[in-house]
Amino acid sequence: MEQLPKDETIALRNKYIGKPCQLFFGQDPIKIVRAKGQYMYDEKDEAYLDCINNVAHVGHCHSKVVEAGYEQMKLLSTNNRFLHDNIVICAKRLVETMPEKLNTCFFVNSGSEANDLAIRLSQIHTGNKDIITLEGAYHGHLTSMIDISHYKFSLPGGIGQKDHVHVASSPCTYRGKYNTLNHKLEDICDLYTEEVREICENIVNKKGTGVCAYISESMLCCGGQIIPPPNYFKKVYAHVRAHGGLCIADEVQVGFGRVGTHWWAFQLQDVVPDIVTIGKPMGNGHPVAAVITTADIAESFRKTGVSYFNTYGGNPVSCAIANAVLDVIKEEDLMGNAIEVGNYLFQECLKLKNRHSSIGDVRGVGLFLGLDIVKNREKRTADPEAASFIVAQMKEKRILLSVDGSKNNVIKMKPPMVFSKANVDEVVSMLDRILEQLEQTSPLSRDTDKIPNGVERKV
Template sequence: MSFSNIMDSNSYSADHPVDPATESLIAARDRMLGPAYRLFYERPVHLVRGEGTRLYDSDGACYLDAYNNVASVGHCHPHVVEAVSRQLSTLNTHTRYLHGGIVDYSRRLLDTMPEQIDQVMYACTGSEVNDLALRVAEMHTGAAGVIVTSDAYHGNTASVTAISPSIGGATALGAHVRAIPPPDSYRIPAIELSARFTDDVVAAIADLKSSGAGFSALIVDTIFSSDGIYPDPSVLAPAVQAVHRAGGVFIADEVQPGFARTGEAMWGFLRHGVAPDLVTMGKPMGNGLPIAAMAARSDILDVFARGIPYFNTFGGNPVTVAAAAAVLDVIEDEKLMRNAGEVGTQLRTELARLGTDHPRIGDVRGTGLYVGVEVISETGAPDRAGARALVNAMRERRVLISVCGRDGNVLKIRPPLVFSSSDVDWFCTEFGAIVASPF
């Protein structure tokens, strides 16, 4: 079976023995779902319940969830559960009927963004809205060429698979796509970081134009999460200026850094001091319900909107909009942006302390509750095997994380926004025990 960096760097394989009940469930799943699906960890976790930052398996064991940004305001948050239940018991239909909920929510959502971003369209997944954004950008610019980072992930439709090099396997970048290195703050001096990234964007624009594809858009996840989590906020503004000078569109993919994740701003692009032309969002938007959106400058959207009637049967339905509105309530009422900033700082500080004397912890970086820990070999090279071993050791201690980056060697720590100081203590106690011994 072919290797996918984003799917297989922390996945189960039959080479690792499991107990008979787990083996039976895996076999049934494989028969029904086929070989494309993956499971986390050498010993997969059979989950049956969640609450806040806790997950519980079929044996009743409790795990600390330090990975999940889908249930972004905590598993089964009571306010979200109540809002969804109330709406589901009242009405659920689609956007070809009038419904006040989608208008009220859209107003609240757009109020969190720069004023030039003034319209929003709905779908069910980040893949769909990234697909939509590419269509909008192409119709606005009259060109097809897209620039991405070298281990980006933007979804799994045909068009966004073509701009998602991290999927790997049998997929390939489209001929209209150019991949550039991410702003690797661990290996590139800070003084060079922004200039290098901008130079790479400019070179890719020139190459696309000379190829005949033309230049349509730069799309980035504004914390470069699949590339390895690079939070430096200086890198995007000059690159976006170059994009606009070339007549292109900047698409901010906020599925990962959006909705207060960074602890500094509601949206990752705001940390960089840029105003995108299109903003896409998904996973954490409905705390587990399938809702996604593309927010846009109306002048960028105009050609597409006037030429193509848009309808998505489930996108923006009253139940998922109720969930999304409840998520905004919780972020505001529980001050989760501030919590992400404060608790995330505690987490990074303690991880850096634990890693100070460990030669295989090369870097601790991030912002808010999005943290990357670079695992390296004794020679300083990226250590995929070491990172995988550490992730699975944490799983055995009932703390759930994963990995990211081109070399699969960056620990990806991205807990629900309700992560607390006591959760940091739990996490770092287990992490410290692991790094104190060979792994």
């Protein structure tokens, strides 16, 4: 199809696409027409280095993944009421990456659907309704998911907190309610987990029921690239289970080997959730997602006599694509790359932090990293304007980053897993120059009106 001029694309989008649909760099949006590996190309064939697209997990438009979809689409695309090898092979392979008791799959089309089904399974299995979620969490766009996404429902125009939803503090040791400024590091984990225990107790005491589920990303993305302290999940899971609830690990963003040492980020804390939800990277851009749970939980669902049907979930094309993604992760040792390049990225960012007082904190595992941008390092005062400035300037240099977190001041990196050390050098040297420029201008003299919108949080 012939390309429309960019102006015309903007005009048509303004006219026909719902206004709440967010556009990156709103005042100067980018029109991407093709992508390969870790690069995206605009209509003038200018290359942008993609540091944020964790969906294109094995690299944009990987030929093996594209061909798997094409070949299967030529043969058959139907629903999973028919027997097909792709779905059973995909389920077997996913289960093989999980701890033993997580042995049963349900296929869906998106992370939102996966989390919705996880909540439904939890309600059925426990008979309870109350959900514990985290401050700053985002779990999807369905009504049921907005209810438990503090990131959305707590906005000034949001729907507010429902009676069955309970919000625990985000377990951030740098900027959370309990942090290393006001507490000893070794005490912080217990303070956060104790809060979850109290929420569980309150549910039991006030409502006379048990907990339905606790849901959390294994590392928090929208919440500001947060890595919970060691043992956090072990303690939280024990409290939730003692009060009748199930533990859901949302791996929609951080799964599929991004942490390098393990397939799933929850494995970093040596816990076994009751339900794991996966999506985004699973199809490398094709919509496919899944829920992995225990045979017991699936059995509770079966006993209701209400069967599960999803028109597209687990169709042969989606499963062919997911199988190809699993192949490529192995064949190209992308988890090894996440360890090597991720460690390098982390070390280089620490050096950057030593040179620039605007970086308050560097946190990361594998190819998942956050830079907490501050006005004052001692007080840890968040600097959202500076973070947006940096992202906007990086975009001018054709490097794509994004900003998120409760204070909108955390620069996120979660690039395709083919990211290289040369890419790290490029990003870090450009950040170095931009931070220097930033620090030479006092915040008051920075003309923030002229700063184009960065790739901002999904509000």
